[in-house]
Amino acid sequence: MDENLKQDSQLDKTVENNIDSGAEVETSQNLKQETVSDNNETKKETAVAQNNVKVISPGRMVLKRFFRSKLSIVSLSFLVFLFMFSFLGPFLTSWGESEADESPGAPVVVQIRHTSRTRVEDANSVEMLLIQMLAPHLSDATIANAQRALVDSEFLANNPNARLNNNDNMVMLARLYGTNSEGGMSATGRVSPAGGGIFMHANPIPGGPSITTPFTVVVRGRDHHIYLGVIDEDDGPYGTFIITEREQIRHSNNPRERNINARPNANQLLGTDRSGYDILTRLMYGGRISLTLGFVSVAISLTLGLLFGGLAGYFGKWVDNLVMRVVDILSCLPSLPVLLIFSAILDGMPQIPVHLRIYVVMGMLAFISWHGTTRVVRGQILSLREQEFMVATEALGLPVSRRILKHLIPNVMPLIIVGAVTSLGSMILTEATLSFLGLGVRPPAAAWGLMIASVRDPQIMIQYPNQWIPAGVLIVMAVLAFGFLGDSLRDAFDPKAKR
């Protein structure tokens, strides 16, 4: 082993032996159990045998203290799960990140809990109960399907006056009317073709100045306005009025016939969003973005902080002054407005291709946060510089690089590691905020903040919580796990912590 390291660990052990904590002193019982795994410690063992203490390196001591606490194990395992979920999960799902579910979708029940009144003028006049489906975006194939199904069913045969009609934007899939023997109206029809159709059940009360016609309509997967009207065949439309109430209808805006806004089902465990993408898969890809952005930004910010903080703390005088003034200026910049300005600049640079945008965002996040790390590193180095072991290294005549690399940096590392883990959490929050505002990754890429942003549509907020709540829960749990990890690490690194 290197001589200096041996000296260092000796020094550390002596220091630790003198501390009245009792945590590092092991009884001879444990000695027997651990001797086997620590054969390279035997030399030191005999050296300090008279103290009856077991000696392990400081790093392993930290790990031991770390795994003692349940909280740290829980948070670590959650983070491992999160990593596997984000990076390995997409291989297990059958959907891609921006792959829309092109199946026509499960039947959407359109229930109209609303009674309409139509006036029956004359029992002898021809009255029609007309149901028109306004479906401007239906493809021709679907219309043809519906019409064919209507023809195939017995409906037209049973209602000789029912007709199919195409009319600009409106597809009248069925027109039904009839009079019963009392002079009132009866209309019953059951149409459910494969491509989309109407299940109608109309039950007018015969006679009288008004007819109450409650009915239920089941339509498959499209956006509809449903008109109920009474038409006098000779005089044209008597009146049409919309009887649907948006709040009571669960429908989907589906111009391209995708399976959008689906509820959780066997195919898509969390349902689909308003473009037909599978939510669970997008959560995984969003996790990739969050974790990657977090780690890379923290790594960059850490490197810059170590570099500049080290320079400032170690060399002092004008270097320290210069670096600290720059850090002061950067810390006065308001972070969110500056990030927004950066994004505007990015938007104005068309030469940056879309997939490079995320790296620029990482750089932006690192730029915002590196001044904090610099301050912390500088403070720690300033206090460490005057300690005895540093004076000893100088007295021993070690070169500067070795002093910094082998003695100063390892003692700065605990603080840095704890700070890095905690700032990972806040970096994930910042990234989520950016993508919520639409400034991080752009759709159709997935990001957790972007998924929460879909809540701007009040329909989605109330009726489809499965689209935005899971992303928020994942963000909270990820940041929480990093926070607990940072706390546990800090307790593990601190030799004076109470057990």
Next chain:
Amino acid sequence: MIKYIIKRLLLSLLLLFGVSIIIYLLIRLMPTDFIDVMMAPRIAGGTVTQAQIDAMRRFYGLNIEHPMDRAHNLVVVGGWENFFANIRSFINGYWSWLFAVLGGDLGMSFMWQQPVSTVIGDAMWISFSLAVVALVLQFVIAIPLGIYVSTRQYSVADNTVTVLVLMGMSLPSFFFGNLLIMLFSRNLGWFPLSGIESGHLDLDNAFRVFLDRAWHLVLPIFTVTLLSIGGLTRFTRITMLEVLSADYIRTARAKGCSERTAIYKHAFRNTLIPIVTMIAGILPGLFGGMIILEEIFGIPGIGQRALHALRSGDIPFIMGFNMFLAILSVIGTLLSDLAYVIVDPRVKLDR
């Protein structure tokens, strides 16, 4: 003391100078044809014509000669041969902006067609009222809570509070705000959805107006307070733990002080000292508004205006607002240093 204050003030001026240069550089890098960039998809889609956009620019004064308008996009006026021309234009632009500001003129906002200082001044007080109430609540709840759990370390209360506090710090504000809106405004209907006043209110009855505004602000204040309590509780707890293990508390106990006096008289005062240093971070938040929360809850404060301005490229407002926030930061730091000196008699000013 006076010498110290003067020295710090001069340093702060230098700081602000540096900050203004950086912000000005960033803003000059923003594309001036921001409106064109924003409208490009709509022009392509045919919903807006170029003639309409030109009319809009004339209306907003984007073609009027204004110091800020002499901005060229530093990147687009491309090529190294234009490098010196760019630098000269940057320096000219910066000087004219600086002289204007020193004369009190922060420029004319494009979007609102009013002086930037008026726009900021009008909208600031709404955000201020929201922030001040949240601040008071935060302190009133977090500090006693922190002290309470620090005296009962490792107990059930301590662990629960630690977990809850950490959870509060992990919640994204937009997620929590929307969750509250979903639960309380839409599903339960207890609180209004957005905005700060109901339309049909009788404006003469000031008390009613006040009540109505308070009712609108309950959810935002609740969100802000809950999210900020965590940090303060944690900080108080850690500081209190440090203080309680100090020698003078041990002496106080040895001299026969009751535990109550030891905690609330001696330890508490010493805990307040580091808390005073938090003033630096609080001041910008107090006047600067919260951009995201105001957007979610529809509060017409300064944060919402800043977001609109940033999205539409209202350059004078952006510049003015950022400088405003930077000035608040600097003043906050200065105040917190001074407060530290006043509160802790051990701290000496000369280094």
